[in-house]
Amino acid sequence: MALALGTAAVVLVVLVWELMRPEMMRALSRARALWAAHARGPEPEGYDPGRERRAEQRARALLASCVEPEDWEMYRDLGLLRVWGGLGEDRGPGAGYAYLIYPHKPIVAYVPSTGELLNEYCVAFPDHTRPFGSARLPDSDDVLAKWMALTADERRLIGEANMHLPGRQIDPDRVRRDLTRIERWERQRAGGAPGSVRAA
């Protein structure tokens, strides 16, 4: 008798568990989601996921209006800007050294005739007023700020920057690949061929 009652109790418990399990799993899942949301904290007030993209579009338009048309096309297609060195000589093609400007990365100095990498100049333009929660300018504004500072007062900008040997922050192989891309891009441009090296 006791065995029968015990067996019936076990069967009952299993049946009840099977009936309640889906609901319990759903409740557990909801509790996990609530806990994760609590851990993330509240969404920023007025959060706008398109803001950064629109900011970058404005910055690209401003950059395009300031630099040489071919420099803008290089940035548009390759994602970097080349500025010829201007200390002690005329700034322009044929200069003994040049810089590569990447968004939010160090400026890289190199010798155009040999491709030898000279230095990395780490420089930033932090806006400490943080008007939109970040001190970081849009990518193209960062590039334009570097371009303006370099072409206006190269010595001052280089003086403000932290100088390092090549490879400190940007992989030298990447820079060499970029120099090859520039060379190919310029060849194609000179030949009138449509660009096939567009940056992703």
Add this chain to the structure above:
Amino acid sequence: MKLLRMKPGHGEIVLAEGDVEIPEQERELIEAFRRELDAGMWAAVPLQGSSGRRQAELVKSFDDVPRDAERVIFFPRAAGGDASAR
């Protein structure tokens, strides 16, 4: 002439716009210019260099801005970047 300022998360904003030949508007431009420099911004004027190539000029006073300049762009002053950022 337009005074523009680069803003994180926004791109550039127009701080002031006016004709430097009209005294009242020039005064407003000068005041806005000074406010930005006092806030620690750098001011640059995009222009055509002597070689014919486009370049910029950093200016420290409104008097240094060419009268025919279309834009002055303010941006945060340069600082040595964080070497351990990457």
